[in-house]
Amino acid sequence: MLIGKVPEFKSSEITPREKFLNRRNMIFGGLAAAGLAYEWHKKMPPLYTPSVLAATKLPTVPGKAPVVTDAVTPQGKATSYNNFYEFGTDKADPKANAGKLHTRPWTIKIDGLVNKPQTIDIDALMRYRPLEDRTYRFRCVEAWSMVIPWVGYSLSELIKFADPKPSAKYVQFYSLADRKQMDLPSGFDWPYSEGLRMDEAMHPLTLLTFGAYGQTLENQQGAPVRVIVPWKYGFKSAKSIVRIHFSDSQPQTTWNDMAPEEYGFYANVNPAHSHPRWSQAHERRIDSSVFPRTVPTLPFNGYQNEVASLYTGMDLNRNF
Amino acid sequence: MTTRTVTYIKGVVFLLALSPFLVLAYRFQTGNLGTDPVQWITHFTGNWTVYLLLASLAITPLRRLLPALGWLVRLRRMLGLFAFFYATLHLLTYVFLFSGFDFSGALVSLRSGNMAALREQWAAVWPTIVDDLKKRRFIQVGLASYVILLALAMTSPQWVMRAMGGKLWQRLHRLVYLAAVLGIVHYWWLVKKGVLSPLKDTLVLAVLLLARPAYRLLTRKRTVRAQPARTAA
Numbered sequence: 001m002l003i004g005k006v007p008e009f010k011s012s013e014i015t016p017r018e019k020f021l022n023r024r025n026m027i028f029g030g031l032a033a034a035g036l037a038y039e040w041h042k043k044m045p046p047l048y049t050p051s052v053l054a055a056t057k058l059p060t061v062p063g064k065a066p067v068v069t070d071a072v073t074p075q076g077k078a079t080s081y082n083n084f085y086e087f088g089t090d091k092a093d094p095k096a097n098a099g100k101l102h103t104r105p106w107t108i109k110i111d112g113l114v115n116k117p118q119t120i121d122i123d124a125l126m127r128y129r130p131l132e133d134r135t136y137r138f139r140c141v142e143a144w145s146m147v148i149p150w151v152g153y154s155l156s157e158l159i160k161f162a163d164p165k166p167s168a169k170y171v172q173f174y175s176l177a178d179r180k181q182m183d184l185p186s187g188f189d190w191p192y193s194e195g196l197r198m199d200e201a202m203h204p205l206t207l208l209t210f211g212a213y214g215q216t217l218e219n220q221q222g223a224p225v226r227v228i229v230p231w232k233y234g235f236k237s238a239k240s241i242v243r244i245h246f247s248d249s250q251p252q253t254t255w256n257d258m259a260p261e262e263y264g265f266y267a268n269v270n271p272a273h274s275h276p277r278w279s280q281a282h283e284r285r286i287d288s289s290v291f292p293r294t295v296p297t298l299p300f301n302g303y304q305n306e307v308a309s310l311y312t313g314m315d316l317n318r319n320f
Numbered sequence: 321m322t323t324r325t326v327t328y329i330k331g332v333v334f335l336l337a338l339s340p341f342l343v344l345a346y347r348f349q350t351g352n353l354g355t356d357p358v359q360w361i362t363h364f365t366g367n368w369t370v371y372l373l374l375a376s377l378a379i380t381p382l383r384r385l386l387p388a389l390g391w392l393v394r395l396r397r398m399l400g401l402f403a404f405f406y407a408t409l410h411l412l413t414y415v416f417l418f419s420g421f422d423f424s425g426a427l428v429s430l431r432s433g434n435m436a437a438l439r440e441q442w443a444a445v446w447p448t449i450v451d452d453l454k455k456r457r458f459i460q461v462g463l464a465s466y467v468i469l470l471a472l473a474m475t476s477p478q479w480v481m482r483a484m485g486g487k488l489w490q491r492l493h494r495l496v497y498l499a500a501v502l503g504i505v506h507y508w509w510l511v512k513k514g515v516l517s518p519l520k521d522t523l524v525l526a527v528l529l530l531a532r533p534a535y536r537l538l539t540r541k542r543t544v545r546a547q548p549a550r551t552a553a
Contacts, residue, residue: 080355081354081356085514089512089515091356144356144359186516187513187514258513258514277456278452278456279420279448279451279452281420282420282448286355286356290351291351291424292424293422293424293425294420294423294425
């Protein structure tokens with residue numbers, strides 16, 4: 001009886017005839033894709049091993065950005081004084097707690113109004129364009145500032161690659177929110193989300209940032225990838241991004257939702273528009289000096305020549 | 321508790337209450353005030369004002385809870401004056417550091433004797449301070465709390481108390497409750513929405529303030545119950 005047993009399978013498991021006949025094409029298709037991937041790979045050779053983690057030196061090229069002559073903030077200060085509320089609300093918390101964050105494997109999902117919605121691996125994203133050194137002023141809404149040499153390339157490169165539909169007017173960034181790796185204090189609507197108007201996101205100064213000080217970002221700085229929008233208050237520059245969403249209407253953004261009278265959607269650095277609780281006319285410049293100097297805050301954080309034209313005709317006091 | 325022991329304890333508490341200032345001075349001298357020293361000093365002096373104010377408010381409930389601790393009242397004025405001391409440092413921090421006053425620049429001008437530059441810096445921040453006072457409610461309640469503490473500190477010597485008369489003095493010094501509440505409100509109004517750092521201080525103050533009516537309620541009940549027993553006897 002056993003010997004005569006017929007193998008059991010459903011009729012649905014039988015390969016359709018046309019697929020059986022086309023199997024060779026499928027193999028060729030696979031080979032072609034692999035070949036293309038290989039070609040792409042040759043064009044942009046890996047700059048380092050894919051298993052890169054924090055504090056890995058990055059090969060960079062000089063950046064295309066206005067030269068900042070201000071003294072650079074020491075790396076130790078820039079990586080120990082952070083607002084990254086997912087790891088706690090005190091500025092020393094991120095450094096103490098962000099060690100739990102795993103930055104590999106890491107993918108960024110691109111969705112919404114784009115022709116090429118997809119999920120991209122962080123290492124592929126880092127290899128997509130040459131990494132530039134770009135030193136920017138960084139102005140926190142809390143009236144302190146730093147000067148940081150970031151490493152990355154213009155966000156516009158990725159946006160062009162994703163190919164947004166004409167109806168896409170805004171770009172929204174989502175940060176990671178994972179209770180296993182983060183503290184995620186109560187009182188906030190996680191995940192952290194920020195957004196830009198399409199022309200702001202496409203502006204060459206808007207940096208898709210993978211590193212700082214010539215090496216990969218420290219976890220507390222928003223590793224493995226964040227944006228840096230140098231003419232806006234720091235909270236606009238979302239950290240540890242896992243999703244980029246394209247939409248036709250102004251997206252929900254964390255701080256604007258929390259306290260719209262304090263944190264506007266635009267959040268352009270503007271010494272003439274006070275925060276309800278303090279003046280924004282000055283900033284404490286955190287550099288190598290023991291006691292920071294108080295320096296005047298510049299309109300658009302000093303990037304007026306580059307970005308002011310984005311806002312012609314807009315009432316910046318109302319659209320703060 | 322002998323007078324000598326209390327004097328000895330007072331000395332220890334004095335040093336304890338002074339130690340935050342010594343830490344501050346040492347850190348200032350050694351340049352170890354963190355990445356954003358202005359913020360650090362502001363928070364440090366503000367926190368110690370609240371802690372000492374809460375400590376002084378804890379004395380009455382503690383004495384009622386444990387009558388053996390009656391001598392604690394002799395520490396109260398000192399704790400209150402220390403709260404005023406840290407509040408003063410906090411206010412000076414606001415005026416000379418937080419407001420946008422260029423402290424390091426001012427130090428350089430001061431060393432070189434350039435008084436005109438100092439005046440210029442002052443003229444530059446003064447409008448900001450006036451603006452803060454007009455517009456920002458957390459500054460307003462903070463200053464109100466400070467004015468109360470100032471009045472209490474000015475009237476703290478024995479001879480002022482005697483000159484004022486105990487009743488009036490006590491009525492004035494009840495304002496310490498208001499000062500503490502305003503201080504905590506100041507804290508809540510200055511932190512970002514969603515930040516819960518003032519919660520612990522708020523809970524402690526709530527317990528200390530509620531302890532008073534709770535005690536009064538308890539003692540009243542006890543006397544009411546005690547009275548019929550006495551008439552029966």
